Amino acid sequence: MKRWPNKPLGELLKIQNGFAFKSELFNDDGKGLPIIRIRDLARGFSETFYDGEHDPAFEVENGDFLIGMDGEFHCYRWQGGKALLNQRVCRLQNFSRDLNAGYVFYGINDHLREIEDNTAFVTVKHLSSKQIASIEMSVPPLEEQERLVKLLDETDELRKLRAQADRRTATLIPSLFSKMFGPDAPGSVTWQTATVAELAAAHEGSIRTGPFGSDLRHSEFFEEGVPVLGIDNVVENEFRWTKSRCIPESKFAEMKRFVVFPGDVLVTIMGTVGRCSIAPEGLPVCISTKHLCTITLDRTKAHPRFIWGAFLHDASVKQQTRSVGKGAIMEGWNSTIIKRLRLRVPPLTLQKQFAARVSEIRAMKIEQAASRRRLDDLFQSILHHAFNGEL
Numbered sequence: 001m002k003r004w005p006n007k008p009l010g011e012l013l014k015i016q017n018g019f020a021f022k023s024e025l026f027n028d029d030g031k032g033l034p035i036i037r038i039r040d041l042a043r044g045f046s047e048t049f050y051d052g053e054h055d056p057a058f059e060v061e062n063g064d065f066l067i068g069m070d071g072e073f074h075c076y077r078w079q080g081g082k083a084l085l086n087q088r089v090c091r092l093q094n095f096s097r098d099l100n101a102g103y104v105f106y107g108i109n110d111h112l113r114e115i116e117d118n119t120a121f122v123t124v125k126h127l128s129s130k131q132i133a134s135i136e137m138s139v140p141p142l143e144e145q146e147r148l149v150k151l152l153d154e155t156d157e158l159r160k161l162r163a164q165a166d167r168r169t170a171t172l173i174p175s176l177f178s179k180m181f182g183p184d185a186p187g188s189v190t191w192q193t194a195t196v197a198e199l200a201a202a203h204e205g206s207i208r209t210g211p212f213g214s215d216l217r218h219s220e221f222f223e224e225g226v227p228v229l230g231i232d233n234v235v236e237n238e239f240r241w242t243k244s245r246c247i248p249e250s251k252f253a254e255m256k257r258f259v260v261f262p263g264d265v266l267v268t269i270m271g272t273v274g275r276c277s278i279a280p281e282g283l284p285v286c287i288s289t290k291h292l293c294t295i296t297l298d299r300t301k302a303h304p305r306f307i308w309g310a311f312l313h314d315a316s317v318k319q320q321t322r323s324v325g326k327g328a329i330m331e332g333w334n335s336t337i338i339k340r341l342r343l344r345v346p347p348l349t350l351q352k353q354f355a356a357r358v359s360e361i362r363a364m365k366i367e368q369a370a371s372r373r374r375l376d377d378l379f380q381s382i383l384h385h386a387f388n389g390e391l
Contacts, residue, residue, distance in 0.1 A: 003389060004140040010133030013104065014094035017129055018058065018085040025052040034083040036060060038068040041089070045080040058085045065092040065105050069127040073112040075105055090129055098142055102149035107387050111135045138387065148386045155379045162372050169368060172361050177313040180354050181306075181346055191346050196295065197339035199302040206296040209269065209335050210258050210288040221245045226252040227286035231275070234266050234292065237312060238362070239277040247287075258287040258294075265295040265307050269333040274321070276311040278304045293338050303348065305355035310343050317341060 009015075021035060032051035040046040060066065064078045069088045085091055092108075095101045112127070115135075119125045140148075179185065200206040210216070210229075221228065225246035232242040247255075260266070262283045268275040270291040279294075288294050297304055311317055320341055321333070384390075 004138040004144075006136040007139050008133060009092075009104070009108075009135045009137065012096045012099045012137075012139070013092050015129040015132050016057075016085065016091045016093055018087045018089040018091075019055070020087040021050050021054070021084065022052065025050055027051055033059070034080065035086050036066065036078070036080070036083045036089055037086050038070055038088060040080070041066055041068050041074070041076045041078075044076070044078070046083055050084055054084060059083070060085050060091065065101065066090070067092070067112070067127070067132065069129075070124050073116040073125070073127045075108050075112060077105060090132070099139065100142060100145040100149055102153065103145040104137065106149065106152050106383060107137050108135065110387070111137070138389070140389075152379070152382060152386065155375070155382055159372075159375045159379055162368070162375055166365075166368055166372065169361070169365055173309070173358055174313045176354065176357055176361070177309045180350065181309070181314070181344070185346075188344065188346070191344045193342050194301070194345050195339060196307070196341045196343065199297055199307070199343070199345070200339075201296045201298050203296075205257055207293065207335050207339050208258065209293050210290045211255055216247070216251075216255070216289065220247060220251065222248065225249060227284060228289055229260060229266065229279075229286055229292060230289045231268050231271050231291045234268050234277040235272055235275050237275055237277060237308075239266070239280050252285075252287065255287055260286050260288055260294050261296060263297070263299075263304050265297065265304050265311075267293045267295065267311060267333070267338060269293050269335075269338075273333055274311060274317075276308050278308055293333065293335050295338070300348070302345065303351040303355050305358055306346070306351035307343075309354065309358070314343065316343070 018036075025032075026035065027049050028047060030049055032049045033054075034040075034046035035048055035050040036046050037048065040048075060078055060083045062079050062081060065075055066078050066085070067073065067075050067090050069090060075092070092101070092104060095104070112132075112135075115127065115131055116125060119127070139145075181188070197207060216228070223244045223246060225248045228245045228247055230242075230245065233240055260279050260283065262279050262281045264279040266277050266279060266288065268291060295307065297307060321337065
């Protein structure tokens with residue numbers, strides 16, 4: 001293991017604090033230059049502009065290294081074009097000739113995270129330029145720094161390409177739904193409409209919300225028994241098993257009318273309203289909480305994946321819920337609202353084709369997620385070894 005001398009950053013570079021620009025000169029009309037605030041660092045762009053005189057010394061260019069000094073302490077490489085350095089954001093600049101800027105960029109975040117973890121706070125954590133200047137980093141010879149930065153740049157570029165591919169994949173299902181079932185879809189003018197209630201199974205309770213009030217309290221949940229589903233199982237718009245939340249068999253005997261079956265469509269009706277998933281095959285006997293509406297479909301009329309797609313991607317669903325909410329998406333739904341939602345219903349064969357295509361895309365997403373995890377693990381491993389003199 002190689003040991004290089006440690007030096008405080010204050011001896012190796014300059015830390016420039018942002019300027020307190022007058023907020024009355026901020027605008028959203030694109031006048032002047034974008035102004036960088038802490039919330040803009042992670043997303044890499046600013047939609048707020050400053051239209052006033054300023055010192056050019058506070059102009060930021062692509063490639064500059066910026067650190068937010070409130071909340072989460074992290075160093076970002078700015079790529080949002082020329083902009084202004086606002087207060088509570090600082091820039092690392094005037095690097096020593098013996099220091100590669102990229103080497104600091106990759107090495108500083110572990111130190112910032114340690115400062116953040118050890119910073120006491122009441123509402124928001126604050127970072128000072130003095131704390132940044134006191135960070136000590138090992139400083140190998142410049143050629144060694146350049147070698148490590150090149151290796152980390154190449155690995156990070158793979159992660160960025162993976163992220164770009166993931167973003168493209170995320171658009172596939174909405175695009176597919178629009179192409180197959182949108183207003184301009186082939187044959188759509190001949191499709192009949194039906195309410196969700198008309199597409200549900202004929203038996204009573206085919207559209208049901210979970211138990212309310214005194215029927216089921218959180219204090220009655222245990223780690224073993226019959227699982228109880230909630231928003232956390234649905235919020236990602238795909239079914240996910242999460243924390244254990246169960247009721248005893250004796251309690252379940254009183255609540256069999258709330259049972260969830262494989263293939264049922266689950267819709268959130270409180271909190272993050274309108275999220276949707278499908279109860280998977282092999283689902284153990286379980287019930288839902290009051291936060292969910294469960295829909296058991298007549299499979300001769302509608303496929304669960306089509307109904308899932310309609311809740312998430314059909315503009316008419318959002319339009320109908322807006323009208324019910326008098327101009328805004330409602331904070332909460334109920335089974336009556338869901339029963340009355342009217343959809344255009346394509347042929348069942350087309351719905352099944354959509355379901356098959358979605359299955360293929362979901363399989364692709366799973367592979368991409370595994371690839372993303374491998375790349376992240378590789379990057380972190382290289383980072384660890386690089387700054388411990390093991391590469």
